[in-house]
Amino acid sequence: DVQMTQSPSYLAASPGESVSISCKASKSISNNLAWYQEKPGKANKLLIHSGSTLQSGTPSRFSGSGSGTDFTLTIRSLESEDFAVYYCQQYNEYPLTFGSGTKLEIK
Amino acid sequence: EVQLQESGPGLVKPSQSLSLTCSVTGYSITSNYWGWIRKFPGNKMEWMGYISYSGSTSYNPSLKSRISITRDTSKNQFFLQLNSVTTEDTATYYCARYKSSSLVDYWGQGVMVTVSS
Numbered sequence A: 001d002v003q004m005t006q007s008p009s010y011l012a013a014s015p016g017e018s019v020s021i022s023c024k025a026s027k028s029i030s031n032n033l034a035w036y037q038e039k040p041g042k043a044n045k046l047l048i049h050s051g052s053t054l055q056s057g058t059p060s061r062f063s064g065s066g067s068g069t070d071f072t073l074t075i076r077s078l079e080s081e082d083f084a085v086y087y088c089q090q091y092n093e094y095p096l097t098f099g100s101g102t103k104l105e106i107k
Numbered sequence B: 001e002v003q004l005q006e007s008g009p010g011l012v013k014p015s016q017s018l019s020l021t022c023s024v025t026g027y028s029i030t031s032n033y034w035g036w037i038r039k040f041p042g043n044k045m046e047w048m049g050y051i052s053y054s055g056s057t058s059y060n061p062s063l064k065s066r067i068s069i070t071r072d073t074s075k076n077q078f079f080l081q082l083n084s085v086t087t088e089d090t091a092t093y094y095c096a097r098y099k100s101s102s103l104v105d106y107w108g109q110g111v112m113v114t115v116s117s
Helices: none
Strands: A004-007 A010-013 A019-025 A033-038 A045-049 A062-067 A070-075 A085-090 A102-106 B003-007 B018-025 B033-039 B045-051 B057-059 B067-072 B077-082 B091-098 B104-107 B111-115
Touching: A004 A085, A010 A019, A019 A033, A019 A085, A019 A102, A033 A062, A033 B104, A045 A062, A045 B104, A070 A085, B003 B091, B003 B104, B018 B033, B018 B091, B018 B111, B033 B067, B033 B104, B045 B067, B045 B077, B057 B067, B077 B091
Parallel strands: A010 A102
Antiparallel strands: A004 A019, A019 A070, A033 A045, A033 A085, A062 A070, A085 A102, B003 B018, B018 B077, B033 B045, B033 B091, B045 B057, B067 B077, B091 B104, B091 B111
């Protein structure tokens, strides 16, 4: 299985700041990486797929980069609604595997 | 809009079977792929398997002997059965739609299932 190492596990930031989350795959997954947002009481939301393609409805302050084994999710100018848990997930091969999550909290 | 809703018992006894239903509105399950993912306490996520538009299935090898995903197209529902559960199957279970054969684009809100005697 492809192991996904996500860091940091916890991040505190203030509205208006920018943050980055890293996701590293144990082997090349091309650009077959997705980022999801998790909020209590809501369905998980697909933010980015193909490493850097914004899903319809994802605000432009979100961006993804990387290919192969190293990927980054960047959120510019944080808004209050962005404080949530973020997961990366590879879909290059089965079984699909996930990062361990990053909890983004308000500082 | 596509919406998925999980339902089923919140408590299952060890050695019994866990059965969940995913009810889908806004889209037919005879298109795309549909599946189950779970999140354990501590936030580790595990892909469990899917059922395709044609009814074919694929499962995580770690679960292959215990899992079954089926569907009822007349009700636009699909189902998860996990046999011989242990306390390690305690998790929040999510149903999901796949945009392609492997990219999940819609999730249900999840249902928490505890395995305990």
